[in-house]
Every structure is written in C-alpha cells, then in structure tokens.
Amino acid sequence: MSSSILVTGGAGYIGSHTVLQLLLGGYKAVVVDNLDNSSEIAVKRVQELAGEHGSNLTFHKIDLRDKPALEQLFASEKFDAVIHFAGLKAVGESVQKPLMYYDNNLIGTIVLLEVMAAHGCKKLVFSSSATVYGWPKVVPCTEESPISAMNPYGRTKLFIEEICRDIYQSDSTWKIILLRYFNPVGAHPSGYIGEDPRGIPNNLMPFVQQVAVGRRPALTVFGTDYGTKDGTGVRDYIHVVDLADGHIAAVNKLADPSVGCEVYNLGTGKGTSVLEMVAAFEKASGKKIPLVTAGRRPGDAEIVYASTDKAERELNWKAKYGIDEMCRDQWNWASKNPYGYESPESTN
Numbered sequence: 001m002s003s004s005i006l007v008t009g010g011a012g013y014i015g016s017h018t019v020l021q022l023l024l025g026g027y028k029a030v031v032v033d034n035l036d037n038s039s040e041i042a043v044k045r046v047q048e049l050a051g052e053h054g055s056n057l058t059f060h061k062i063d064l065r066d067k068p069a070l071e072q073l074f075a076s077e078k079f080d081a082v083i084h085f086a087g088l089k090a091v092g093e094s095v096q097k098p099l100m101y102y103d104n105n106l107i108g109t110i111v112l113l114e115v116m117a118a119h120g121c122k123k124l125v126f127s128s129s130a131t132v133y134g135w136p137k138v139v140p141c142t143e144e145s146p147i148s149a150m151n152p153y154g155r156t157k158l159f160i161e162e163i164c165r166d167i168y169q170s171d172s173t174w175k176i177i178l179l180r181y182f183n184p185v186g187a188h189p190s191g192y193i194g195e196d197p198r199g200i201p202n203n204l205m206p207f208v209q210q211v212a213v214g215r216r217p218a219l220t221v222f223g224t225d226y227g228t229k230d231g232t233g234v235r236d237y238i239h240v241v242d243l244a245d246g247h248i249a250a251v252n253k254l255a256d257p258s259v260g261c262e263v264y265n266l267g268t269g270k271g272t273s274v275l276e277m278v279a280a281f282e283k284a285s286g287k288k289i290p291l292v293t294a295g296r297r298p299g300d301a302e303i304v305y306a307s308t309d310k311a312e313r314e315l316n317w318k319a320k321y322g323i324d325e326m327c328r329d330q331w332n333w334a335s336k337n338p339y340g341y342e343s344p345e346s347t348n
Contacts, residue, residue, distance in 0.1 A: 002056065004028040004078065005251060006121075008064060008112065009085030011038035013195040014127065014184055016046050017244040018083060020193070023050040023057055025248050030077060032070075033086065034063035036104075037198055039341040045192050064108035067115065074119040081123035081254055082116060083247055084109065087156065090202040091131075091299070094153035105156035106163075113167060122174040123254045125247055126164060129157045130182045130236070130267070130304060139271070140307040143180070143263045150299045161263070168261035175259045177250045182236035182267030182306050184243050186326035187333035194333030195240075196340030204235075205330055208278060212287045212331065213338040219289050221274055223296035228303060232274035236267035236305035239321035239329070249317035267306030268319040277323060284327035285335070 005022055009015045010031030015038075022029045023046070031043055040059065047054035062069045064086055087105040088094070094101040116122065133141045134148035149155040164176045185205040187194030197206050210216045224231040246266040253259060272280075278289050312318045 002026050002028050003080040003251075004030060006030050006032065006079045006082045007085065008032050008082065009038070009087065009127075011035060011040060011042045011059070012085055013038075014181070014240060014243055015085040016042040016193050017188060017240045018085070018247045019043075019057065020046045020049055020188065021241070021244040021248050022251075023053040026053070027251075028056040029058075030073075030079070031057065031059045032062040032064070032073065033059070035061060037088065039196060041341040042193055042196070049188065049190060049192055064112050065104070067111050070111060070115045071118075074115050074121070079121045081125065081251055082112070082121060083125045083127070083251065084112060085127045087127070089153060091151050091153050092202060094156075095151050098152040101152045101156055106159060109160050109163065113163070117171075122171075124164070124174070124176045125250045125254070126160060126176065126178050128161055128178045128180045128263075129154070130180050130265070130306065132158045132161065132180060133304065135301040136304055139303050140269060140305050141265065142307040143265060143310055165261050172260065174261070175254050176261040177253060177259065178261070178263045179246060179250060180263060180265050181243060182238050182265070182304070184240045185237050186239040186241065186321070186329040188241060189329050189332070191329070191332035191336040194330070194337065194340075196337070204274060204277060205281075208281050208289055209330060209334040211289050212281065212285050213334050215338065217290065218292045219278065220292045220294050222294050223300060224293050225296070226302045228273055230273050230275045233300060234271040234273050234303040234305065236270065237272050237277065237323060237326060238267050238319055239326045241329075242266075242268075242319040242321055246311065246315065246317050249311075249315040253315055262314075264311040264315060265306040265308055266311060266317075266319075267308055268322070269306055269308040271303055271305035272323055277327075280323045281327040281331065284324065285331040
C-alpha cells in the first residue's frame, strides 16, 4: 500500500510542486486548500503532469478553520503524515492586517493539530520560513541561529514552530519536521505549473516576471546602498523543484525512529544579490528589465543565506539547481502563462 499524505495548501506555489513530486514518488496525495490565494487549475495540471500517477490525487476545498469539515475528512481517510503549507504569506499585508494573519495561520494550524491528534495521525512536516531568523547578525544562518520575527507573518511561523515544540514536549509519540525555506523561485520545467500570486507580489521574482511579460513597466529595487558586492540585498534563492524534493526527503525521514521535533534549513547555501538575479533573468528571457531604484524598505535584512549542512547530512538532500535554471524555468512558465492560471480578462 502506498502511503497517503495530506497536503494542506496543496494548490499553492510550493504545495503544487510538492504534490507532483509526491505522486511521482509513488505516494497518494490528498490536497486540502481554501483557494484563497491559489487556483484549482494548479491541482488539475499536477494531475496531468503526474501521468499514470495522477489517479492518486484527490482535492477537497476546505478551510482548516472549518473543524467539522476537517474531522469528516480524517474520519473518511487514514493519513500516514501531513505536510502543512496552508497559510497567508504576504509580509506587507500581515503588517496591515495582523488579526487576519493570526486567525488564518495560527487558528488553522491549531485546528489541524487537534484533528490530527484525535485521529492518531502524529507525523507532520511544517512549512516554516527563513523569516524566523529576523535580521541575522551572522550568516550563513544555521538551525541553531537565534530566532526572532520582524512582522506578523514571520511571527505566525515562529509561533507555530513553538507550538510544535510544545506538542512534542507534551507527547513524544509525535514526529515533527520544521522546514525553514529560503527564497523559492522557478517553476516546473514543463512550464505547466508555477507561481501565480494574486494582487501585488510580495517577493522579487514574480515582479521581475511581470515586468518581462509586460504587465508592469519596471522593477523597483529597494536599497542600493547595502554593504554587499553591488549594494543590493543578498538572498538565498532555491529552485521550487529542489524545495519540493526536500519535502519528500522530510516525509521519508519521518519513518526514522529517532526523529522527535527537528528543524532543517532548505536553501542552496549561496547568496545572490537582486542585481545578479535580474541579470540572470535577462539572460534567460532575452528581455531587458527596466529598473527604478528606491530607498531601503523597513524590515529588509541586508544578507540572508542558509547553512544547508544539516539537511545534507540528515535528510540526504541537497539543492541541485542554480540561478540560471531557476530563471530559465521561471521564464518558461511566465511566457506560457503571462497571467498565471487565469486568462487576462478575469484579472482586471
């Protein structure tokens, strides 16, 4: 029997790529998503990309805060583990609407954990974030680096990590892996699934992509006076397919009897500046990206990149792709789907 994995937020950017890798790896995947910031089209496309494995995918439109609906799902199906992606993720929006973020991200997670416990499903992979490192004083960030959050979105990730640690302390039959991602970019090489942010994007690559396809006139670069090689901020960008494979490695690791509540960074271990990323995208797309420079954004760190030694050692996982592949695949997706999963008419 193939293991059945519940994937919350499985219609989203990272979720959809992970669901595809699960299916190709012989797992059954059950996706729950409230489609708040994602599209059911992504799930259908994953099913097609999975070929003969596509029949092992089912989708339920459920909001995690709807406890009766979640109870019903767990009563009707036995899950071997849960990968929890579902959550709101725009930093700026979280500053303006903190209660919406705490309600969605924290309450949704608490309900999920309660229902999991009630049904004896105590294996979890949680989608955390490098945002929990705040403004790191020392790079690379290791899993032991001090954690703090600079905005409500980051705090929801931090609080959920703490909740997971507390649950494990109270009941050691849980096995929990917290994955702190750095900056996911790129798309599936088919160009059939990718990132489709609604409204204003909150990270670099969707902006670059929207400029390249003509949806925006120019890219604004915030901060050109950092103490970096070209004055722009440095981040650790990771190909979304590498990130998805990191989740498969984590699910496999849950079978290890020694796992309690573990944290792993998923990144490449290399820092890339905004201007380097733009240059790589220009090369991949053959398009010029017009730039507008602006002052630093409050809350932006200068340099953030990962130490990936622990994931390489314990999960037997390492990122395979560099920024050229990330940009190539991002452009392939953008050029085939300039308006994401929707048609241009429906985005007006």
